[in-house]
Amino acid sequence: MRDDPYAAFAAYPSFAVTPDCRVMAIAEAPPLDRLMGFRVNTFAAGMMLARSGIEAMLAGLTATPAAVADIVAPWPAEQRDDAIRTLVWLQKMGLVVILPPA
Numbered sequence: 001m002r003d004d005p006y007a008a009f010a011a012y013p014s015f016a017v018t019p020d021c022r023v024m025a026i027a028e029a030p031p032l033d034r035l036m037g038f039r040v041n042t043f044a045a046g047m048m049l050a051r052s053g054i055e056a057m058l059a060g061l062t063a064t065p066a067a068v069a070d071i072v073a074p075w076p077a078e079q080r081d082d083a084i085r086t087l088v089w090l091q092k093m094g095l096v097v098i099l100p101p102a
Contacts, residue, residue, distance in 0.1 A: 005085075019072075020101040022065035023087055025058070029095040032058065048086040049079065057086060058095065065099055 010016070032054065036042055049057065057071065072083040090096040 015100040017068060017084060017088060017098055018101065019067065019069035021068045022099040022102065023061060023068060023071055023091075023096050024063055024065040024099070025061040025096055026094060027063060030093070032095070035093050035095075044085075044089070047082060048089055049075070049082050053079075053083070054086055054090070057083065058090070061096060068098075 006016070015021070036051070048054070053075070056074075060066075060071065060074075068084065068087065071087065072080045075083045087096065087098060091098045
């Protein structure tokens with residue numbers, strides 16, 4: 001019922017998030033609870049991992065960059081697109097940084 005955001009906005013990003021992009025946590029990140037308390041930050045929650053998945057993802061991230069493929073690997077194949085969208089949301093919220101492939 002909606003366009004694929006990867007197709008609709010393909011020309012907008014500095015780079016596309018691919019499995020070989022790297023992600024690292026931001027040490028001084030705002031608290032997840034505070035961010036999720038604002039409806040404007042969660043309007044697309046149905047297209048991302050559930051709260052428990054977001055928390056698990058954040059718990060596994062460090063200041064050392066890890067590949068997107070490795071971060072989303074624990075989730076079943078049918079949830080990996082949700083996991084990637086979650087990573088993009090986490091970057092928008094200032095919790096992680098997504099780096100282009102090395």
